Amino acid sequence: MKKTILTSLLIAGSLVAGSLTANKRGVAPVSDSFYMKECASCHFAYQPGLLPSRSWEKLMGNLSNHFSTDASLEPADNKIILNYLIKNSAENSTDYKRSKKINDSIPKNETPISLTETKYFIKEHRGIPSRLIEQKEVKSLANCMACHTTADTGSYSERAIKIPNYGKWED
Amino acid sequence: MKKILLASLIAISFIQAKELNPSMQGFMNDLSVEAKKQNPNIQGFDYARGEVIFTTKQIGKKGNPISCVSCHTNDLSQNGLNEHTNKVIEPLSPFANPKRFTDVKEVKKWLRRNFKDVYNREGTALEQGDVITYIINKK
Numbered sequence: 001m002k003k004t005i006l007t008s009l010l011i012a013g014s015l016v017a018g019s020l021t022a023n024k025r026g027v028a029p030v031s032d033s034f035y036m037k038e039c040a041s042c043h044f045a046y047q048p049g050l051l052p053s054r055s056w057e058k059l060m061g062n063l064s065n066h067f068s069t070d071a072s073l074e075p076a077d078n079k080i081i082l083n084y085l086i087k088n089s090a091e092n093s094t095d096y097k098r099s100k101k102i103n104d105s106i107p108k109n110e111t112p113i114s115l116t117e118t119k120y121f122i123k124e125h126r127g128i129p130s131r132l133i134e135q136k137e138v139k140s141l142a143n144c145m146a147c148h149t150t151a152d153t154g155s156y157s158e159r160a161i162k163i164p165n166y167g168k169w170e171d
Numbered sequence: 172m173k174k175i176l177l178a179s180l181i182a183i184s185f186i187q188a189k190e191l192n193p194s195m196q197g198f199m200n201d202l203s204v205e206a207k208k209q210n211p212n213i214q215g216f217d218y219a220r221g222e223v224i225f226t227t228k229q230i231g232k233k234g235n236p237i238s239c240v241s242c243h244t245n246d247l248s249q250n251g252l253n254e255h256t257n258k259v260i261e262p263l264s265p266f267a268n269p270k271r272f273t274d275v276k277e278v279k280k281w282l283r284r285n286f287k288d289v290y291n292r293e294g295t296a297l298e299q300g301d302v303i304t305y306i307i308n309k310k
Contacts, residue, residue, distance in 0.1 A: 043256040068233040069255055070287035073280075139257045146257075 022100040028093050029154035032084050038073060039081065044145050047154055048088035049099035050115045052106060056085035059113040098156060116141045128163070137164035191272060191307070198275045199303065205296035213297060221305025224298055232288045239289060239302075247309050265307055272307055 027049035030036060036045055048056065060082045064072040073081070086092070090103035105120035112118055116125075125141055133141055144151040147169075150160040161169040191199065199216075206213050226245070231237035233255070243251040247264035262268040272278060282302075286294040294302065 042253055043258055064287070065232075067255070070232065070284040072284060072287075136257075143257055 022094055022097045024096045025098075025157065026153075026155040027096050027098045028088060029152070031088075034077075035081055035084055038077065042069070042071065043142065044151065046115065046144075048085045049090050049093040049096055049154075050102060051089065051112070051118075052091050052103055053086045053089040054111045055106075055113055056082060056089055058111050060085070096154075114142070132163050132166055135165060194275050195272055195278070198278070199300060202296045202300040202303075206300060209296065216297070216300040216304040218301075218305050218308055221301035221303070222309075224294075224302045225305055229289050229291075232291055237289055239285065242285075247306060263306055264309060266310070272303070278303075 027047045030040075030045045030047055035048075039045055051059075059066070060078055063078065064070050090099040093099040094103065102115065102118055102120045105123075106112060106118055115121055121141075132138065138146040144156075147161055147163045148156050149162050150157070158169060163169060203216070206216075225239040225243075228236040228238045228241075237254065241254045242260060243263045248262050248267035250262060251260035252258070253260055261270075263271060265271040265273075282299055283293055286292065286298075
């Protein structure tokens with residue numbers, strides 16, 4: 001009996017702790033200037049909290065064939081960046097609401113390297129007509145800043161969404 | 172007559188590229204030594220060969236026709252646009268963008284990557300020297 005009470009207290013406690021910890025909105029903004037220099041030269045600086053550690057390990061292990069382009073780094077530089085990504089990855093930033101949701105949406109046996117292919121991401125974006133994505137001002141859903149005007153601060157809030165040639169998003 | 176010729180030769184050398192910093196000059200020398208090792212008949216780097224390397228389309232890493240122009244445009248004093256991601260690329264010409272060709276590590280990294288994207292292999296020392304000669308001299 002005592003044991004059951006203790007376990008339920010523990011479970012309840014960890015649930016409260018869990019919900020309390022995901023108390024920050026969006027994802028943590030990028031804080032590392034070396035990451036900015038090396039990983040934002042071809043595209044938006046995706047925040048480390050958008051993917052789990054195992055995804056970053058896989059992605060950083062194959063930079064010479066990175067989405068059909070060569071993004072290779074010297075081994076020492078690769079290591080510095082991978083450390084930063086892991087330290088701030090989705091499962092290590094679950095105090096941020098979006099990181100927690102993304103992480104929870106990825107089955108444990110999967111290791112996506114595109115955050116645009118995660119369940120959470122697909123669910124959030126499936127209502128957008130494809131002509132608004134394919135247009136030249138956007139071109140791909142990977143181009144976060146084209147619609148999320150504050151994506152660089154880690155905020156993806158609906159209020160800050162403005163789709164080119166469409167305007168504010170109200171659903 | 173000879174004098175005029177001499178004068179114009181001097182003038183030509185004045186409208187040459189902006190002076191490279193010592194570490195970039197060192198890199199160009201290394202490329203030149205390496206190129207001559209591979210082919211002793213080589214006279215030096217050549218703007219016209221560099222232009223061909225920069226502007227000719229190849230079936231690149233992604234399987235589509237692509238050249239250096241695809242991302243950097245033909246006017247090296249203007250912004251380019253990354254064909255894969257739509258992100259703006261600052262001008263490649265050091266006349267328009269003084270940060271270019273100042274950091275050997277950066278230049279080596281991008282030549283390695285960009286040659287792989289366009290030619291599916293790294294550039295030879297001669298090709299790298301030629302294409303740099305083209306980029307830093309083109310007005």
